[in-house]
Amino acid sequence: MAYKITLDCIGCSACVNQCKNDAIFEGRIIYMIDSGKCTECVGNFISPKCAEVCPVGACVPDSNYKESKEQLLDKWHKLHPGEKPI
Numbered sequence: 001m002a003y004k005i006t007l008d009c010i011g012c013s014a015c016v017n018q019c020k021n022d023a024i025f026e027g028r029i030i031y032m033i034d035s036g037k038c039t040e041c042v043g044n045f046i047s048p049k050c051a052e053v054c055p056v057g058a059c060v061p062d063s064n065y066k067e068s069k070e071q072l073l074d075k076w077h078k079l080h081p082g083e084k085p086i
Contacts, residue, residue: 002038003048004062005031015059018049021079030058035065042069043076043085 002023005015009030016024016031021044023037033050040061041048050059067075076085 001040001061001063001067002035002065003033003040003050003059004035005033005050006058006060008056008058009054010056010058012055014053014055015050018053020044021076024050033059033062035062037075037079038065039072039076039079042072043080045086 005024007030011030013026013031016026019033019038020041021037021039023034024031025034026032041050048059051057073085
């Protein structure tokens with residue numbers, strides 16, 4: 001399942017550089033996550049880095065985008081052709 005950023009976001013941008021899929025971008029009010037690019041860090045890390053570094057816990061799973069680990073890995077392969085996941 002993709003992650004989303006809640007209105008608790010304080011705009012610190014700690015999450016932005018952690019995302020190897022370039023899924024996090026600055027919205028009008030808060031940072032946002034592109035669900036089409038979010039793989040919960042599958043392929044890049046063991047756990048979602050945005051959630052780990054967010055000082056206010058604003059990065060949370062988005063129940064509107066439920067995906068299996070296999071689906072997330074397939075998405076990762078499309079975003080990183082020719083690379084090997086960890």
